[in-house]
Amino acid sequence: MDNKIKRSVSLYSYQQEYYEGKLDLEGCIRETAKTGATGIELLAEQMVDDFPVITPEFKETWFGWMKKYGTEPTCYDAFLENRIYDNRVCTLREQIHMMKRDIENASQLGFQTLRTLVSTPMDVIEGSIPFAEEKNIKICIEVHSPFSLNSGWADGYMEMIHKTGTKHFGFMPDFGIFCRQIPDILTAQAVRNGCREEVIKIVEDAFQERVSKGFMKIKYDLNLGRAHGEYMKANGYPKLMEALDKIHATPAELAYAGSTFDYTWCDPKDIIDNIQYIYHTHAKFYHMNEAYEETSIPIKEVVEAYKKAGYNGYLSSEYEGNRMLNDALEVDSIEQVRRQQEALRRAIEE
Structure with a gap:
């Protein structure tokens, strides 16, 4: 065309x-x-x-x-x-x-x-x-x-x-x-903030899993906060937090992990x-x-x-x-x- x-x-x-x-x-x-x-x-x-x-x-x-x-x-x-x-x-x-x-x-x-x-x-x-x-x-x-x-x-x-x-x-x-990958400069910033290599790998593997499986798309809801929360849950946020909890992730590491849900493929x-x-x-x-x-x-x-x-x-x-x-x-x-x-x-x- x-x-x-x-x-x-x-x-x-x-x-x-x-x-x-x-x-x-x-x-x-x-x-x-x-x-x-x-x-x-x-x-x-x-x-x-x-x-x-x-x-x-x-x-x-x-x-x-x-x-x-x-x-x-x-x-x-x-x-x-x-x-x-x-x-x-x-x-x-x-x-x-x-x-x-x-x-x-x-x-x-x-x-x-x-x-x-x-x-x-x-x-x-x-x-x-x-x-x-x-x-x-x-x-x-x-x-x-x-x-x-x-x-x-x-x-x-x-x-x-x-x-x-x-x-x-x-x-x-x-x-x-x-976004097919997490922005590399976001990850570099996370490293500057003290994120460990094992945390970076867990978070990046979780993102690639979302890409390969296909993101569950957000639903229409007048309450955008609720819609966003359900979107994160449907795309594996609880599972990711559980994995990070096992290695005693710091607040900076948890913040980095949560921020990656702002990017979608x-x-x-x-x-x-x-x-x-x-x-x-x-x-x-x-x-x-x-x-x-x-x-x-x-x-x-x-x-x-x-x-x-x-x-x-x-x-x-x-x-x-x-x-x-x-x-x-x-x-x-x-x-x-x-x-x-x-x-x-x-x-x-x-």
């Missing part, structure tokens, strides 16, 4: 340099353009000084940057802050108002899609769809590990899509659902099965080595599924390796993004 896969960068990727003041917003856009990517994914809450207001001055500057660097807006990352009060959760009406505010901001800045977090209640999304249709913005719920497509969780949202008949709500897969065929509902993608990555290989995610295999499905959207780099390095090592997000963008280019163009 024909595809028109394009490359984007989530500016979240440069969070280390942005936090340290090495890059400002324009600097992040400039570095993105240097990689050959044409798309910009923005975290407005973090990077727009007058948020939630989009001032005329910022809008003019924003589109000036897009022209200057030959880039275009791809996805507006929204965060539904429904617990801004100490004594209550925001009402449904208040949450829909926040979503409509972000949809309006996305429209003002020329975005095509809006990312919403997996924690966004379904009734908030459904209540926001008419405004999204009016503004021609596609709301995308992020399919972030341990959530997955072709699962009970995804079926709940699919039912809403079919019920409403909307073309303005769908999915945004995150490459973190395609799904068959890339899930992309093909759901392509008509996929409007944007986070090309999550943790570590690109000097050979332009992601050490836990088979980029070529995943991109091949997008190509086979005829995907006509963006693959947006999202670097998260910094948090596994910055306790002790220098982070170079710019080089990591450059390497991943080159790997994506090769995989797309082959």
